Amino acid sequence: MNAIDLETSLIHKKENRYFVLALIFSVFIYLCLFISIIFIFILPILILLPLFAQAIMMASIRTNGVRITPRQFPEVFAIAQAQCERMGFTVVPDLYVMESSGILNAFASRFFGRNMVVLYSDLFEMIQAGGEKELTFVISHELAHIKRNHLSKQLLILPALWLPFLGEAYSRACEYTCDRMAAYYTNDAEAAMNGLTILAIGKTLYKRVDREEYLLQSSYEKGLFVWLAEKLSTHPPLPKRIYAIQQYAGISSNIIFKTSSSRIALIIVLAVILVLGGSVTIGVTFSKSIDTFMSSLDGPPTDDQMLGAASEADLELVKSLLNAGGNPNAADDEGWTALMWAAQLNETAIASSLIDAGAQLNVIEQSYEETALTIALYNESIEMVALLLDEGANPNLQDSTGWTPLMTAAKNGDIEGAELLLKAGADPLKVDETGYTAEDYALDAGFDELAELLQNLGDQI
Known part of the structure; x- marks a missing residue:
């Protein structure tokens, strides 16, 4: 270079x-x-x-x-x-x-x-x-x-x-x-x-x-x-x-900083532009966010609006946006979806509304290759894990390194989550690029009871 x-x-x-x-x-x-x-x-x-x-x-x-x-x-x-x-x-x-x-x-x-x-x-x-x-x-x-x-x-x-x-x-x-x-x-x-x-x-x-x-x-x-x-x-x-x-x-981290809802930003920026310039046109020229706001007045709800409503755990607004033709698969530039926000916040009602409207369950975001299911597992949101699996989320979906949802549960010592995954058909014998299984990660983390559960099921397979 x-x-x-x-x-x-x-x-x-x-x-x-x-x-x-x-x-x-x-x-x-x-x-x-x-x-x-x-x-x-x-x-x-x-x-x-x-x-x-x-x-x-x-x-x-x-x-x-x-x-x-x-x-x-x-x-x-x-x-x-x-x-x-x-x-x-x-x-x-x-x-x-x-x-x-x-x-x-x-x-x-x-x-x-x-x-x-x-x-x-x-x-x-x-x-x-x-x-x-x-x-x-x-x-x-x-x-x-x-x-x-x-x-x-x-x-x-x-x-x-x-x-x-x-x-x-x-x-x-x-x-x-x-x-x-x-x-x-x-x-x-x-x-x-x-x-x-x-x-x-x-x-x-x-x-x-x-x-x-x-x-x-x-x-x-x-x-x-x-x-x-x-x-x-x-x-x-x-x-x-x-x-x-x-x-x-390239340092891995489970922490997620997401951009907050843009609706408040749009209102404030618009007010400032109107006061200083006396014209909405100036605002459109100098702010992409203002352009998004103005266009949303005429057409269906934007992805930013849907993501903002999900990130604020506003169930009524999510339903209203969906009824108005909003996109249930709304995502930001990194692939983070409204359903992922629901999983992050353990908002099962919002997740159900998005899924009923057609939200895809197995979308993988770009930064850490997470899905709504793995996000729910990281947060030990058992109700959300159960909902996603009942609706058909893939319990064996692997990222580019071979990491599975079951490995997430094993590394966190999440027995309840692991049991739900196994019940949904998760394969405990799958390995990642290092050759480790979910049982290996449970043992490394000191979760012997969970490791024993995974070993017994693996032996049965």
Whole structure:
């Protein structure tokens, strides 16, 4: 893979999309200002004031911060220099460390061609506590901002950065890109995840954090204000950033972060566009979500509406959408279906309504090759498992590694689930690509009673 293809593969899929939307919106605002009599007064404020503030901030850092050089903190300079070489920099940006009153963070800045990376002192001290790899990730993340020209692009799309949701969405996508680039150029996903965990809880306690439990805790957080807190932030939630690194590195996890219902987002974005622009047309131009909303007024319910209703466990809305011609097999880009949402939340009534309307039982989603049945088994939702099997879900469906629903039950020690699967015809002798059976996974996990059950049935076969 050449350098261009490599860099393209590291860019988060939404970064360029949001940048184009932000650029179109900004150009529109610039054109409106250009034909307006107040253009002469607003343009200097719009462009020169942010530049002036940026220059003052960088001057303050240069006069108060401690610059990292081959003589001043040479070990950190060596880390930065090595990463610059890997990332294709011809010149090492100016590096500074500053006291931060306990704040753990770093940032990159740029002014008239001069790049700067600033490390806050508490984060900088990680190197004294054996956190050299984590510090390398943080430095590489900031270098990635410079490499991707994020700082220059922000000046170009200033009007869009003032628009709620759009500017923040672009910034969050940039953060995902920089996390991915930093993980690649450090070649250490574990250090990347540790570095993000440090930002959450500190440079000492991070070693005691159960990362999967931390992600699981965050994945359960839903609601309007949780959604607003994320969508109005320039940085994604730290657990989602850790989860994204896991996905990029191919690290398996049972945690699932799903996008919440888009209906609330559509209403809020539409209101903002109407207030700022006085026109629904502007909203359609700058937001794909608005276009989806407008088209849904005339035609049948959209897949997003069905997924949103299922994810919110809204039985009445699901039924209403189905009655209006909604798709019972609605799925997102990764193949996650409304029925999978019902299985995740153990909503048997919603699942029954979807199945009665024609929902397919054995759809496999792309990320982890799960089905509604395996999702129900992971959650030990026995009622849902029974319903899906009664309706005809395949108890012997294997993914690309040969993994079966019975192996899921065995690894979790789920005797009830295993008994339902066996009753439905699950084969305990099936093996995955490692040659393991469900009985082997039960034994490895210490579930002797379940292993004995599987062994007895296997002997009978």
